[in-house]
Amino acid sequence: MSSAGTSNKPAPGHVSASGQLQQRRGLGDLIAKKPELVTLGLLIAICIAVAIANPAFLQPSTLIDIGRASVVTGLFALGVFVILAAGGIDVSFTAIAALTMYSITLLAINHAPNMPIYVVFLIAVAGGIALGVLNGFLVYTLRVPSLIVTIGTQYLFRGGLLAFVGTTWIMELPGQMGTFGRISLLEFETANGATVSLPVYFLILPAAAILTWWIMRRTLMGRAIFSLGGSPDVTARLGYNVKIVHLFVFGYAGALAGLAGIVHVTANRLANPFDLVGTEIAVIAAVVLGGARITGGTGSVIGTMLGVLLVVVVDNVLVMVGIPSTWQRVFVGAFILLAAAFFVTRQRKFKPAK
Amino acid sequence: MTQNTQKNRCFLELRNIHKRFGGVHALRGVDLSLEAGEVYHLLGENGCGKSTVIKIMAGAHPPSEGQIVLDGEVFNELTPIQSLDFGIETVYQDLSLIPNLSVMENVALGEQLVEGHGRLLRRIDGARMQQTATKALSQVDLDVTPELMSTIVSELPLATRQLVAIARAIACEARLVIMDEPTTSLTRREVENLIDVVSRLRSQNVAVLFVTHKLEECYRIGGHAIVFRDGQCVAQGPIESYSRADLAELMTGRQISEKRYREGSPSEDTLMSLSNFSMPGRFNDVGFDLRKGEVLGITGLSDSGRNELALAIAGIRPAASGTISINDKNIRIATASDSIDAGIAYVPEDRLSEGLFLSKSIYQNEVALILRKLAGFMGILDMKKGKEIAREISADMRLNTADIELPVSSLSGGNQQRVLIGRWLSINPEILVLHGPTVGVDVGSKDAIYQTIQKMAEDGMGLIIVSDDLPELLQNCDRILVMNAGEVVSDLNGASASEDDIYQAMLGSVQEGAA
């Protein structure tokens, strides 16, 4: 209807919009749009370098070990990614994980030693959601940056756990929790007779990643989360219920943290309330290395997973490459800086001017 | 509930609406009623409460007092989703687009959100979104390509963004479309198109509430005028029944005449000379002279390169090649401070994001450029002198507050603009580049700003006004350079040229190309 009247008139608007778009295609544009390509590149580069330094790196068990080691960090990272996308930041998720995993193990030991494993997971997720929602509620009602709120809740959760719940380690996990960590998905023997196995709990990570991807890409909630990260005021004005989005985002991250906590316990075969807290900054770094901006509104699930892999791989090859313990931290620090610098310069070169 | 009984009956009513922000009483008892299929022009000077009343209708702010009546149902406040559900679509003054989402999502997601009454855990219907966006975008005359649809909004030029915001408002089946200053960064062509859109909406029995400071647009569109002054509605009636002078007087409570402000003439001395100024893809081989006491206008379509030229002179996005000399001395401009050191002041277009330190005091904003000069013994700031200067500037700029410790965020748009211009005058520049100096500024403040411009020219300053407000250029400039496709295509005399001349020059090559 409109086009009939206007299409044959010269329309400068057209020229500016599409002309500009054509200029910025090609590799640079691709990287600007898909920063996770940088992460992938880095990952491949590192693997090649390590393989050259020590060909022993190239064995199937490496892959399995790295996959296994990524689960807890990966679950945390997915939660962090969702929160970063919404323009927030969270440092309390490790405390949530510690609190839920320990309380639930205690609960199971004392009251329901034969609780089926799926109930354990359900309770962990529910507990994580409850604590996460508390975070979200505080961030929303106090209207302060979530970094601050979650520093507060981290102290609160961890202090509460150790002061009021307990500090003793639980070595003998109750019933199914103990066995779950040992069920393996696939198993094979290496030349020297060692068994390599991929535990079943590994599957939780890809499942959570796919769910997160679906929520972020295919539901209105996902769009609302990105909107909130892009412009909170506008999001509210456009009719998105910002409170619900806050509660959802932190609740979801809490759920993942609860899940990660239980995985950590079952994999480790002990519940140590001192565990996990202290690793949060490294997780955030992984997500940022996966292409999410700390300022919010960007990032992708695939990038996040690549970022996690990058961090886990670097952590798991230091001995392989033969870097002496004394120098390992220098190496990791320099790596983070180099990766970040590389990342930023690649991104910046192609960032649109406006 | 047939169409007929609905038609021409008032469907939205505001009753005795008050709104207070802390100590600011922004609305003081507003009564309004809107009818379907009518166009309303909400007029008033900066800070009189236009945006606020709109935000109340849209559910973005709750009123402090009063009621909103929708189809006879009385509400004490609305949520955005209620408002959208009822069919009120808004183009906000700040556009309110989500910068990191694609054009398509910005335009068409609202529909699905409203349909689910705000429920968020729903799957997105991609095909439908595509369809809705395509329709709406073509209505505002944008070329709907897959690239455009998937472009992230923050990568678009301002003008396209504005069109996208309008497209979003008309994407849904609306009953009332509100547009808060939708034309500020549109070129005339795009404005023409918007006027088409408005009449089409009207013919579909949709009410339109239009806010603008450009009175000629209101007359062109026609309809009802609603005049606000100081948080109250002071007049209502068919717009044709008011003359420009009437409206100006109603808005300001004073009489303001339409006149050419430029009276003086420039001296013979060349102040600044630009030659072979180029930035590939943006502007090409631009050269001109600016004389002492001259007011030079630069205009062009949104993609003509005029903005980049201004930014290059200001050192923000320096030119790739070319020379610039001031008082016959060649200078190099690679950064903003080079340009400031050379005596060039640049008042940016987007005062909120590029100009002001909103949370900081008027004083700090005013002295931001002269901190080095204020530093005395051991680099310690002479606060007393600084405050004196800030007070002087405030007085010169006729700021309507004496308390320079107030945060700039507490000022209204026009006053903020004066703070910004005042800041640049603090360095006593030889050359002042004003980019869209009166964008979103009301008649009263405009008058004050124009008078300041002329006074500065008389004092021997060279001024460059980059603007697409043609009357503004004609009222103020000695010469007007028109740019097209990165080149200066025309150099017109401000006293004798007409709007039409400029317009022809702006479109020149595009029309040739199309012919």
Next chain:
Amino acid sequence: QDTKSITTVVKISGIPWFDRMETGVTKFAEQNPEMDIRQVGPATADSAQQLQIVNDLVATGVDALAVVPMDPDILEGILGRAMDRGTIVVTHEADNQTNTHADIEAFDNSDYGAALNERLAQCMGEKGKWTTFVGSLGSRTHMQWVGAGEENAKKYPGMELVDPNNESFDDANGTYEKAKEILRKHPDIKGFQTSAGNDVLGVGRAIEEAGLAGKVCLVGTGLPNPSTAYLESGAITAIGFWDPQKAGMAMNAVAKLMLEGKEVTDGMDLGVEGYESVTVTPGAGKGLLIVGNGMVLVDKETYKDYLF
């Protein structure tokens, strides 16, 4: 002011080791109801936090401090000031502490490290690749133990030390990852000697999961209770330790003696198991170095005698 007070400050509160120590402190308190005896410790493993606690305790005017320093050197300053104020200072696991009236060690650290290694060598058949873990490179005792172990291994030309001194940060999970990596890098590795309390758990898990229990040897410091499962499966060959309960009691006993103005002499019986005949020598500073006989080395067969 007749009730004298002794406060025991541990490295971190809440972990099994120091919980066990607390049982000793409590026991000592029960035996000495006329005294005010408590145990405290920081919430995180950070010497700065421990320093703060000691600072505040000195300010409260406590009569005696029994400290297990996170980092002996960091506490030198405040312990010195405490002694100047007349506070009795007793330390444990800090044979290099200068500002202390007495440092109490359960055993000689080199003997302990050598004993662990000897047990490892036995298991490995005196040959093959082996590696070491320490809590952190800065942990003096851990470095002494692995140092003594290395020294001991020189007796066996067939033993080859590879990638030594891996840092575990006393985190079982991190140790597990590191151990896996080492198993990948050196498929033919035969032995691990570990130092921090949780290291055996991490390495043990890695060995067990790889199905190498019994094929790869693991000897290190650990507590019997947590290690039960791995000792049973053979993933842990043997653990060495001293009983923190007894150490806690010994510290308090020495503090009490000193508060009463009595002397601690060579061959003295502190009235605590493993400290029945202590060797007393001059310490690193002006104080004494009191060494007991509290070393315990247990394996699958013997651990049940020490369940805690």
Next chain:
Amino acid sequence: MRFFDGHLTVLIGLIITLMTAGAIVSDGNYLSLFNLQSMAGQVPEIGLLAIGVLLAMCVGNGGIELSGIALANLSGVVAATIAVSFFSASQDPEIFSLIFIVVALATGFLGGLLNGLLIAYLKITAILCTLGTQMLFIGLAVAISDGRSVRVGAPGPLYEIGNGLLFEIPISFLLFIGVACIIGFVLRYTPFGMWLMLNGSNPKAAEYAGFPKNKVIISTYTVSGILSSLAGIIIAARTINVKWDYGTSYLLVAILIAVMAGVKPEGGYGRVICVVLSAITLQMMSSMLNFMGLSNFIRDFAWGALLLGFLAIGRFRLLDLINLQKHAISASVRSPHAQK
């Protein structure tokens, strides 16, 4: 900027409350000169780090400083290693102290400069950058010292800085207050301070206004680095030793202090005096809990609760009851010609 703003009032109120409560629970022992001195002696190291965090936050760009304590320890380790290898602390205490201090400050300067350069020129997000440099600094300290603590000893002047008293006040505390005053003054009364705050409040406007933006960012992180090394000097002087892993828990505590002091993490606002008071408040609180013999886990819990309480106070304007003048913005600002 009015002197008595909300945060300042609350912090002062809290300090008074804590003093009273502490005196009650400890029979006055809490207010004994020795304990006051002991608490004052503990504040400077973490206080200096918190001021570093304040600077980084205020300058904007998502500024944060995670490398502070690592740099403090690195400075100590480098300085100790160098000083010890050339001089003897007991024989030439003066020259030893001087060398130690100079090397430490130089290390802090270089470390901060590195942060600044990476953030300003390479545009690495501050949180990533300082996380990386944190690792790097820790790593260097480990590599230099082999992970062991390095003994500084107690050379006169240096020992005095950590442990000495002047007019019954710990010298380290006086030093801290002095440095805080200087930073506070610089932030308020010099172009640098104004640039820093304005840049934090709107970086784009700062660019358009031609501020020496990169220089400001670099200087900010450099100053922050120097503050870290000062903290390192005080730590070394107090504990007679330096070690790479001292104060690992300070990372979050320093941020906690800054945030409790009302520093805006998004940049542009923060007051040094509030940071000083907030550091003192936290110290008094944890000392009080130690006096009461409560577990340190309760302290963490209480800190968390306190921070959230602070936020609630700020959010719900509970202070308006105390501080009415603040919101009395004159109604005349509304519109340019309202009065005519």
